[in-house]
Amino acid sequence: MGEDGSVTSASQCPDGPLPAPRLIATDLDGTLLRDDQSVSLRTVAALAAAEEVGIEVFFVTGRPARWMDVVSDHVHGHGLAICANGAAVVDLHAGREFVQVRALPRAAALAVVTALREAAPGTSFAVELTTGINYEPAYPPFYKDPGAHVAVAEKLLAEHTDEAAPPVLKLLAHHAELAPDEFLALARGAAGEYASITRSSPTALLEISGQGVSKASTLALCCAERGISPAEVVAFGDMPNDVEMLSWAGTSYAMGNAHPDVIAAASGRTTANNEDGVAVVIERIVADRIAQHQHGASSA
Structure with missing residues (x-):
């Protein structure tokens, strides 16, 4: 530069x-x-x-x-x-x-879900595991992953919480109305204390990883x-x-x-x-x- x-x-x-x-x-x-x-x-x-x-x-x-x-x-x-x-x-x-x-700790992921539901109503979520992805009914479907389990994020994150559970790699958050950078700034303000939040999509799709990851x-x-x-x-x-x-x-x-x-x-x-x-x-x-x-x- x-x-x-x-x-x-x-x-x-x-x-x-x-x-x-x-x-x-x-x-x-x-x-x-x-x-x-x-x-x-x-x-x-x-x-x-x-x-x-x-x-x-x-x-x-x-x-x-x-x-x-x-x-x-x-x-x-x-x-x-x-x-x-x-x-x-x-x-x-x-x-x-x-x-x-x-991994993203499940407790941290749940805290992010709670914070974003309050800060940005209409947000839908997907959970990326080492074994594949699962997502909520309102989340844009993953056509590359037809075998995904569909349920609300709280249920997806509460399942298999024992030590043998597949690690959560990242949480995905989508909003149908907010502008991408606006959604990113809002999410970092509301939930940045729980996880690292970024984006790579041209749409309002956020990628949420473990703190510092x-x-x-x-x-x-x-x-x-x-x-x-x-x-x-x-x-x-x-x-x-x-x-x-x-x-x-x-x-x-x-x-x-x-x-x-x-x-x-x-x-x-x-x-x-x-x-x-x-x-x-x-x-x-x-x-x-x-x-x-x-x-x-x-x-x-």
Whole structure:
């Protein structure tokens, strides 16, 4: 971001080399994926090239593990994904096995439901578990999950409360009338003391995780395990649920189609998802890495 507050496009970056990262963290919907949910051949090649020069790739998404089929054909070394906005780390090479779960306590979820029913009448809820999703009768149906159990949120959260119960990854809250950002601000004011609340949908659909759980906090844990500092991470995103991750990473890019809050949080800007904005930056990073290696070899 420039001193005058303007954002530099990746295509307008200075001619000098980009940072030499050890890890690339990218959101999926609206970022790596095109609007038709595809991964372009250019992006597939860029991801593979990054790994060939020793840069680890992490998919970091609000999607549940069972919806990661959109990138399953493009998983090379990047087998781990952070799903459900940081609530789960999943091994895509092992049948989407949960490696780590950061659950939303059921008591906290119930407190959020109570607070939002009072603050925003007409809110409907869904409960995302490690085993799948369940939702209220008024909640927009999940056509990808035809086997979901339908009941009021209080009942869904009260069921199976013993230690063997499947963990709650996140609570979803939908409102048919409020504007998305208005609903987010209202919910954070009414229930922010109980959980972390964000959004990634263009509609008034909120995603509610355990307190302190976010893409950023889980990515930080994964990086710490690998001895990778924030300065060695390049991140990409487009929606409010990416803001913390983009702020945490040493270098970050808002997509050309990004929400204003994301543009403000990122250190740079690339082209839109339908224009392969992630690949545009990765290609520059890889080219710089190769050039540095060649220079080092010629100097030896």
